[in-house]
Amino acid sequence: MTAPVSIRNATKTFGDFTALDDVSLDIAAGEFIVLLGPSGCGKTTLLSLLGGFLSPTKGVIEIAGRDMGDVPPARRPTTTMFQDYALFPHMTLRDNVAFGLKMRNVAKRERQTKAEELLDMVGLKASAGKKPHELSGGQRQRVALARALAVEPDVLLLDEPLGALDLKLRRQMQDELKAIQKRVGTTFVHVTHDQEEAMAIADRIVVMNAGKIEDVGRPEDIYMRPRTLFSARFMGEVNFIPGTLEALSNESISVKTVLGAVTLPNAALGDQALKPGQKITLAIRPEHFRASTGTGPRITLGKAKVEDGSFFGTHHRAHLSPLDYPDMVITAHMPQSAIIEPGAWVDLTIDPASVVILPGHPAATAQ
């Protein structure tokens, strides 16, 4: 019902194009893993290597400790759920869900009981006798999930399963998917390019870019402490302030940026080994700028002029141009009570603990 997955140095080339480049990843049994990245980054290719629809050009895929090298899709302990659901239109929901069990010669009574149990789990027990065309998009998606789980795969592979749903239904189905995954305990590997979806459902997110893994971690870790410029930007709005690492000690790091010099706690580096003289970028989320009246530790990156602001209920979202670098646009969330007027000057004040130092400068990376 559940199994660990190990991907070791997997490379997949199509002709002279490298779709996956030396990817390694360990997934624990029962984990909900989300592969997140822009179109063409290799998410589906990686999923297809796990399902056996593609073979790696190099590298090893192990599921439940077994090398899957010569194992065809049907013999793998995996099931793949695609976006188009592919339900059988002429069959009832019960028969759709029981279909995989029929193929495995499970007795009729047993498979019907199992199908009804699963339809109950996805909230569709009362509709067991209906046909797919009588259902909404969200309901069809639930039937597809019940059908995929009926054969009790160790690992369920989901390729943008919520992609066809409208936003409201999509958010609702994310909660349901997560709850069902926790209930059945099956390892889920889910592909999406929607960063909010990834944050809502994943135990761990794998951020992919151009065939490589950029970052792996719990949603809050990747959002708060991304390891690369790409990962920081892909996970949400962020301000990049380029600079140079000047000096580092056991406690603190001195950096010189285009907005002046600052000293940050050592934790700003995370687990990165950077050296003095290296080009770095400070990554600061809009909500980490503070109003100058706030309390607690703070550093300032000088003054900035308010260009415009919009009220979002919970906060104001303002665009600011720094005095020392007017071409830069800083996006900052200011408290509800702040008065944001174009032309006003504010301090660019931040809690040093919220700043992340990343290697490189934004212009030098593919965004």
Ligand code: ATP
């Ligand atoms: P999307 O979100 O658009 O589905 P993806 O991240 O899932 O994107 P993949 O489908 O894994 O991306 O494709 C990765 C790259 O490999 C793309 O540039 C794609 O064009 C290429 N590719 C995938 N399959 C093949 C194939 N059979 N032959 C040639 N190139 C391929």
